Amino acid sequence: MTSLLEQAEQTLEKAQSGINPRWYPRYHLAARAGWMNDPNGLVWFDGWYHAFYQHHPYSIKWGPMHWGHARSKDLVHWEHLPVALAPEGPADKDGCFSGSAVVDGDTLALIYTGHKFHGSVDTDDNLYQVQCLATSRDGIHFERHGMVIDTPPGLHHFRDPKVWREGEYWYMVVGSRVENTGQVRLYRSTDLREWHDEGILAEAEDDMGYMWECPDFFTLGGKRVLMFSPQGLAAEGYKNRNLFQSGYLLGEWQSGQPFSHDGQFIEMDNGHDFYAPQSFLSPDGRRIVIGWLDMWESPLPEQQDGWAGMLSLPRELSLGDNNCVLIKPAAEVTALRGNYYPAPAHNLNNQKIFVASDADAVEVLLTWERNASTAEQYGIALGEGLSIYVDNQAQRLVVDRRYPEFSLEGTRSIALPADSTLSLRIFIDRSSVEVFVNEGEACLSSRIYPQPGQRDLILFANHGTATLKDAGYWSLNK
């Protein structure tokens, strides 16, 4: 009998040849075909970075979750590997939900949520989520060990275990929902199999969400970061504009103590599409984060093309002055740079300047002299669908995307940092843009869907002048 893993491989092999490449990423990770959501089990093991992800190989829609799998030596060149986990049951009969990976001696261990309904009706009352373990010696084939933590009494939503080693113990945080309160629960173990319940690490106060998904808990520059993806935050001014958020609380923690923090939830990304980020350590000790470069319930026009969903670039975190988390593209991303093309001019006077055509894999560098730039808006556009500009009156940096044919229209923006220059590193792939601001102060990521002929890069200044200190782009090559 063909196993579920073999069936998944056969399906993907066939489906892969039918992919329309027009929006398929050139240097980001996406599934070979079918559906992808959260990154899972990001880890360095035996000379490779591994990225697993929520995957439905059988269609371009979410369905019974599998773990897709890819590996890389450098975080930018990815090699697809066979699907690692399928919902083979009994603990995960309706899906292998999100989770994490750790290296335990010579073994790669995956800890993930087994998702299952009891009875024939798929309602929340019949939903059970438990934490499961699978292990591998070769990093490719996994042995399943079933459930290691059962659903706590009274809970239904209990998922997305993130495991790490600290001192002599393994620790795990799990996202959960108690009535309409999001929580993160903490567990401790010596062997990844027997887990001791350490109680609630953090929970939503005020209007901080009914469910906290995909928690992660790590040290950064002497502080402790609780990163998670809350559902149910109300939009407030320019904040929390997406359906769901991802962000962090910063504080202090020691084993056996509560997590003390200031309650300030800060979004990880201010664009339209970024969710369920997870972090891992590189062998040289950098804290890297990768997220799903999409949002639940987005139209995902690439579904017409046989695939859905992609992951963000790897981003390196550090702790800046004022205790804010800085987010920069990981150093490895620079390895993609090919030729550099300086912009043809540095001064714009109420005009447009053509920079490049066919920009489908580029890194653009723009350093604006803010004091010398009086234009009402100045920035860069990709065809007619995307523009990234300074709104001088509002003092905001805006990402404006307009693809009305796919019901994708609207802006996201951040307050301009106080500095006298504004430095942007903008990564454009076939259907994504990621804007990194001033050495890590902010990041805005959105999916984009340019039609053929809509990939000209144009600098512009409206109603006034704008001055660039530095400007150009690299073509990015794999």
Ligand code: FRU
């Ligand atoms: C987050 C999430 C997780 C869950 C997974 C299911 O996007 O909802 O909470 O484990 O996706 O695919």
